[in-house]
Amino acid sequence: MEPDPIVTSRIYSEQGNIKRLETKYEEAYSLNNKAWDADSSNLMALYFMASILDNSMHLSEEALVDYQRYIDHVDRLPEKKEKNSQTISIRTIVEDRIIALKEELFFLDQQ
16 A cells, blocks of 8 residues: 555655754755655645755755756646745745845856
């Protein structure tokens, strides 16, 4: 019997949040990646992956990749889900962060 992918994803996400709170960022990233692999409709896993790389591990270039993956997947959502207020709010945060990271990398001559 196979577990429901949504439930599996949720479990990995919760474990990732615990590891993030314990400042075990690599494990937190890995668990959120497993959540994404289990259920690719779990856009929050992508957001958390990017956020961990950005804010906790300070890996700007890698964070940009995951932030862009988030935007790409939001763009593929059916219109009803894309209009969800949480999705709109997080998308705005992600778009602002992409701009800021690109500026930082530009001035550090890394992009």
